[in-house]
Amino acid sequence: MVSWLSSGDARAFKCLLALALMYGAMSYLAYTVIHTRHVRPLGSDAPPDRFSEARAIEHIRHLTVDIDGRQEGRPGLEEAARYIRGQLEAFADRAGPNYRVEIEETLVSGSFNMIFLRHSISVAYRSHKNVLMRISSNFSNDLDSSVLVNGHFDSPLGSPGAGDCGSCVASMLELARLIIDSNWIPPRPIIFLFNGAEELFLLGSHGFVKTHRWSNTIGAFINIEASGTGGLDLVCQSGPGSWPSHVYAQSAQYPMANSVAQDVFGIIPGDTDYRIFAEDYGDIPGLDIIFVLGGYFYHTSYDTLERLLPGSIQARGENLFRLIEAFASSSMVLNANERTLEVAANGAKTDRAVFFDYLSWFMIFYSRKVSVVLHGLPFVIFLLMPLFLRPSNFAMHSWFATFSDYFKGMLFHAIGVVLAIIIPVVFAVLRLLFSSHAMSWFAHPFLAFLMFVPSSLVGLLLPMTIWGFFPLSQDTSRLQVSKDALSDEARFWGAFGLYAVTTVVYLLAGLGGGFLTYLISISMLLAWFSFYLVSKHCGHLSLRSLAGYVVPLIPCLTYVAYYGGFLDQFLVEKMGMMGSLPQPYGYFAPDVIVATVIGLVTGWCVGPLVPVVGRWLARSSILKFLMQVTVIALALSSQFFPYSIDAPKRVVLQHTFITADANKIVDSSYEFSVVDANSLAFLFKHVPEAAKMLHISSEMSFEEGYHSDSSSWVALFPVSFLFSGSLKFPAQADDVSKHYRHMPHLSVREPVSVSTGLRRVHLELYLGSLEEIWVTVLNITGPLSNWSFADNRLPAPETISGGPPSYICRLSGRSHENWTFWLEANSSETLRVDVAVLDQYLLYNTQKLKNLFPSWADVTAFTTFLSSYSF
Numbered sequence: 027m028v029s030w031l032s033s034g035d036a037r038a039f040k041c042l043l044a045l046a047l048m049y050g051a052m053s054y055l056a057y058t059v060i061h062t063r064h065v066r067p068l069g070s071d072a073p074p075d076r077f078s079e080a081r082a083i084e085h086i087r088h089l090t091v092d093i094d095g096r097q098e099g100r101p102g103l104e105e106a107a108r109y110i111r112g113q114l115e116a117f118a119d120r121a122g123p124n125y126r127v128e129i130e131e132t133l134v135s136g137s138f139n140m141i142f143l144r145h146s147i148s149v150a151y152r153s154h155k156n157v158l159m160r161i162s163s164n165f166s167n168d169l170d171s172s173v174l175v176n177g178h179f180d181s182p183l184g185s186p187g188a189g190d191c192g193s194c195v196a197s198m199l200e201l202a203r204l205i206i207d208s209n210w211i212p213p214r215p216i217i218f219l220f221n222g223a224e225e226l227f228l229l230g231s232h233g234f235v236k237t238h239r240w241s242n243t244i245g246a247f248i249n250i251e252a253s254g255t256g257g258l259d260l261v262c263q264s265g266p267g268s269w270p271s272h273v274y275a276q277s278a279q280y281p282m283a284n285s286v287a288q289d290v291f292g293i294i295p296g297d298t299d300y301r302i303f304a305e306d307y308g309d310i311p312g313l314d315i316i317f318v319l320g321g322y323f324y325h326t327s328y329d330t331l332e333r334l335l336p337g338s339i340q341a342r343g344e345n346l347f348r349l350i351e352a353f354a355s356s357s358m359v360l361n362a363n364e365r366t367l368e369v370a371a372n373g374a375k376t377d378r379a380v381f382f383d384y385l386s387w388f389m390i391f392y393s394r395k396v397s398v399v400l401h402g403l404p405f406v407i408f409l410l411m412p413l414f415l416r417p418s419n420f421a422m423h424s425w426f427a428t429f430s431d432y433f434k435g436m437l438f439h440a441i442g443v444v445l446a447i448i449i450p451v452v453f454a455v456l457r458l459l460f461s462s463h464a465m466s467w468f469a470h471p472f473l474a475f476l477m478f479v480p481s482s483l484v485g486l487l488l489p490m491t492i493w494g495f496f497p498l499s500q501d502t503s504r505l506q507v508s509k510d511a512l513s514d515e516a517r518f519w520g521a522f523g524l525y526a527v528t529t530v531v532y533l534l535a536g537l538g539g540g541f542l543t544y545l546i547s548i549s550m551l552l553a554w555f556s557f558y559l560v561s562k563h564c565g566h567l568s569l570r571s572l573a574g575y576v577v578p579l580i581p582c583l584t585y586v587a588y589y590g591g592f593l594d595q596f597l598v599e600k601m602g603m604m605g606s607l608p609q610p611y612g613y614f615a616p617d618v619i620v621a622t623v624i625g626l627v628t629g630w631c632v633g634p635l636v637p638v639v640g641r642w643l644a645r646s647s648i649l650k651f652l653m654q655v656t657v658i659a660l661a662l663s664s665q666f667f668p669y670s671i672d673a674p675k676r677v678v679l680q681h682t683f684i685t686a687d688a689n690k691i692v693d694s695s696y697e698f699s700v701v702d703a704n705s706l707a708f709l710f711k712h713v714p715e716a717a718k719m720l721h722i723s724s725e726m727s728f729e730e731g732y733h734s735d736s737s738s739w740v741a742l743f744p745v746s747f748l749f750s751g752s753l754k755f756p757a758q759a760d761d762v763s764k765h766y767r768h769m770p771h772l773s774v775r776e777p778v779s780v781s782t783g784l785r786r787v788h789l790e791l792y793l794g795s796l797e798e799i800w801v802t803v804l805n806i807t808g809p810l811s812n813w814s815f816a817d818n819r820l821p822a823p824e825t826i827s828g829g830p831p832s833y834i835c836r837l838s839g840r841s842h843e844n845w846t847f848w849l850e851a852n853s854s855e856t857l858r859v860d861v862a863v864l865d866q867y868l869l870y871n872t873q874k875l876k877n878l879f880p881s882w883a884d885v886t887a888f889t890t891f892l893s894s895y896s897f
């Protein structure tokens with residue numbers, strides 16, 4: 027070995043290198059699974075009775091390349107509906123005589139109140155198109171309980187929507203074809219709902235559930251969604267009850283599901299149609315299955331065909347086909363009437379099972395009852411361990427001495443796990459203090475691992491360096507056990523106890539996440555037994571004994587690397603749309619969050635080794651080395667630009683017109699917003715061409731003078747609450763009259779009717795010559811006591827930029843006709859209505875401004891017409 031190292035140091039570095047290789051191999055395996063590299067996509071020449079990714083991709087190509095924009099208000103949406111219908115009709119024509127195939131197009135309308143992104147809104151919609159297909163056997167009954175598969179074909183603003191949700195629609199088309207071409211006659215009807223309005227807050231599914239005659243027959247549903255462009259499709263929500271996830275566990279080919287996702291889904295901003303079917307407007311049991319990787323491109327112009335991760339759609343398709351087969355033959359699938367009878371007889375199912383997939387190879391699933399026994403077991407073993415270890419020497423005082431040593435081990439381990447988080451966080455904050463921008467790891471996630479993993483290891487090992495200063499309570503001479511062996515024992519059982527206690531805490535809290543620490547503690551028992559056997563022959567400090575401890579832990583650690591690696595990657599990508607936190611905290615938030623989670627995951631991955639490996643690695647030479655790597659990584663990271671074409675920065679550009687009297691422009695301005703930690707000052711510094719066009723002179727001084735009020739972003743309410751900063755610049759209005767002859771206008775339709783202190787104003791909203799309307803938002807303030815929307819119910823009031831309480835209603839669909847509605851006031855005070863109409867068309871200059879931004883910035887641009895009225 028190299029002579030300048032002491033023999034202890036040399037052994038330590040050998041050990042570190044061996045572990046680095048082991049974790050490298052495990053991470054590589056986890057990476058391939060997370061990115062579906064282990065799934066072979068089938069070509070378009072695959073046998074007709076197989077699901078083929080290539081055939082699905084052809085549908086996506088048509089939906090995203092041949093059709094220009096499937097957004098509400100744009101012609102592409104109708105073209106997409108026609109394409110879907112055409113495909114379904116071709117499948118139906120091929121169906122043999124044993125099938126009954128029904129295809130329908132429906133236009134849905136409705137109005138309801140909801141909480142979205144924790145804000146209260148009302149929506150009113152008309153004529154959104156859904157396309158449906160019901161496949162059943164030719165002797166099926168109209169009321170037979172059925173299985174629903176839902177996916178939406180509309181796209182978000184400014185995005186081609188290849189992942190979200192072209193991938194869903196394409197998978198559904200290929201599945202519908204597969205059912206027919208494979209001659210599988212489903213024992214229950216399968217309904218495919220190609221939903222035409224999800225991005226406007228779940229309208230298509232609401233319309234279907236509330237109005238369609240098939241909705242009461244649905245006994246199970248699968249909602250497929252995308253919050254990215256691929257990866258394994260994670261089951262994010264399931265219920266009510268745990269049987270839908272049980273069916274999934276038994277049938278999925280490439281399962282990706284765990285009970286933790288359910289615990290945390292509510293924390294992440296965003297909602298899916300799942301809530302409409304399973305929570306808000308039905309108690310239908312079902313699954314919410316979402317593509318969660320490739321979050322960089324979610325709702326951006328980069329959500330294109332090329333960005334889809336190969337293998338993802340193949341895995342999704344194979345999972346879904348088996349799942350549809352399993353649901354179709356499950357006796358648990360009951361229609362609405364049968365469900366009501368079942369609940370009356372046996373009560374509602376609210377059981378929560380524990381489940382998780384192992385690298386998408388198989389799933390482990392057990393009931394809550396089983397988890398009480400299993401997850402309690404490590405804690406019982408921990409309490410009884412002194413009895414097992416020294417049965418001949420058992421007395422109260424020795425039990426107490428043993429436990430006080432275990433407690434010391436537990437405390438040291440706990441401090442290590444906490445330091446493993448704190449030290450990377452400290453480094454993250456220090457780096458930001460000396461850096462001009464946050465999130466330098468955004469486009470290069472390896473930088474985050476390079477900065478935060480070694481520093482986290484320092485935290486994990488640090489307590490072990492002072493272990494020797496605190497003597498053990500047990501008497502080595504009396505026990506005839508070496509001091510080293512006793513130390514190992516105390517550290518091991520202390521760490522084991524920590525994981526056992528954590529598992530019990532999870533269990534008592536009723537959460538589904540305790541399986542991770544349970545898995546760790548059970549694997550540690552196995553490892554300890556193997557370590558004990560090997561070290562009897564080879565001594566405590568031999569490399570073989572070390573291997574004897576580490577090797578049995580490999581399956582568990584590989585799982586933790588997979589689970590934690592997925593979490594890290596997901597989080598890094600989502601930081602691009604983390605949203606608002608007031609500055610200066612907002613600047614630090616993403617780096618602190620990523621450092622925390624990487625520290626936590628490092629603690630999970632390496633923590634179980636520390637009781638034994640710590641003796642080898644907790645040396646100043648190793649800690650110094652790890653610190654050096656951290657410092658180099660910190661210096662290196664500041665050389666990288668946070669964004670790239672593969673990890674774009676999200677920018678929102680709104681051309682705002684304030685109008686009056688249906689054709690008068692009062693004001694015209696460009697407004698910008700960003701949704702992550704790097705401010706607009708950062709943006710304009712790196713895009714001087716845009717700064718020049720906006721006449722921004724000096725770098726930093728413009729912020730105060732150009733404040734953009736959140737009330738002018740009301741067209742995006744409540745998504746506008748995610749903005750981390752907005753600015754406003756004057757714009758010309760020269761070319762406006764060429765494109766828009768008439769502006770939106772609200773007028774009184776009927777005279778105000780008065781009855782016992784109430785005033786009812788009948789209004790008519792004319793949308794002018796706007797042609798690509800996404801949404802119209804009404805913001806009503808004043809003594810509003812009732813209205814014609816949402817079955818005459820007001821939502822909870824909201825406050826926008828410190829103004830008075832106001833009621834928000836979003837209108838969408840069929841914009842060539844006027845909207846008519848009434849508002850009721852319970853006093854003579856003025857009722858104020860602010861109208862914001864979002865048009866997707868861009869005037870020449872706005873398009874020019876948008877084009878000035880480089881490819882690392884994704885600019886979602888639109889035009890908004892604001893007008894105000896008093897009644």
Ligand SMILES: [Zn+2]
Binds near residue numbers: 178190191224251252
């Ligand atoms: Zn979607």
